[in-house]
Amino acid sequence: MNDVKLAVLGGEGTGKSESVYSKHLYLEGKQLNLEIYDPCSQPKKAKFSLTSELHWADGFVIVYDISDRSSFAFAKALVYRIREPQTSHCKSCVLHFRAVESAVLLVGNKQDLCHVREVGWEEGQKLALDNRCQFCELSAAEQCLEVEMMFIRIIKDILTNFKLKEKRRPSGSKSMAKLINNVFGKRRKSV
Numbered sequence: 001m002n003d004v005k006l007a008v009l010g011g012e013g014t015g016k017s018e019s020v021y022s023k024h025l026y027l028e029g030k031q032l033n034l035e036i037y038d039p040c041s042q043p044k045k046a047k048f049s050l051t052s053e054l055h056w057a058d059g060f061v062i063v064y065d066i067s068d069r070s071s072f073a074f075a076k077a078l079v080y081r082i083r084e085p086q087t088s089h090c091k092s093c094v095l096h097f098r099a100v101e102s103a104v105l106l107v108g109n110k111q112d113l114c115h116v117r118e119v120g121w122e123e124g125q126k127l128a129l130d131n132r133c134q135f136c137e138l139s140a141a142e143q144c145l146e147v148e149m150m151f152i153r154i155i156k157d158i159l160t161n162f163k164l165k166e167k168r169r170p171s172g173s174k175s176m177a178k179l180i181n182n183v184f185g186k187r188r189k190s191v
């Protein structure tokens with residue numbers, strides 16, 4: 001079973017406690033254990049470091065409110081933070097991070113409030129495009145199907161990344177076994 005870890009960031013922080021939701025699902029022929037982390041109770045300043053989220057999550061959903069420009073500014077800061085080059089003590093981890101970036105989906109929520117819109121669709125789209133993120137606008141209050149599709153979209157991106165990481169792994173145990181075989185095979189012949 002594949003573990004898929006998703007962090008949902010942004011939002012207004014109404015003071016509810018932080019939550020991790022867990023769900024088993026079946027997608028693209030795979031059993032998945034989906035964990036969704038919603039750090040809603042943390043103040044915005046604390047959210048900025050994102051150190052633990054960056055280590056934990058396979059992907060991010062960043063939500064802003066299209067009727068609130070300050071929430072878009074916060075979403076932008078989160079996108080920039082996630083796309084900052086990651087540092088690690090492990091050399092192969094650095095290469096790994098460079099090779100496959102986290103999946104990020106930027107979501108403009110409260111589309112039902114478009115009559116009081118403060119953030120244009122194009123602005124959201126541009127922020128996403130410039131930072132290699134997916135983008136959509138929806139209304140969590142009125143479009144539960146779109147919300148479901150949004151989660152499926154980011155999970156599929158994460159699964160694609162898993163496949164890419166698997167392919168780009170530089171020297172797996174199989175190739176190491178081949179190498180050892182080759183070396184000892186040759187030696188045996190020459191004795």
Ligand SMILES: Nc1nc2c(ncn2[C@@H]2O[C@H](COP(=O)(O)OP(=O)(O)OP(=O)(O)O)[C@@H](O)[C@H]2O)c(=O)[nH]1
Nearest residue numbers: 011012013014015016040109110111139140141142
């Ligand atoms: N009109 C409208 N209101 C919404 C929509 N989505 C959420 N809200 C409202 O926005 C407020 C905040 O919603 P929450 O679900 O608590 O959002 P949040 O930003 O994640 O807040 P925390 O979970 O505390 O961080 C609530 O009053 C919701 O009813 C939407 O699509 N349209």
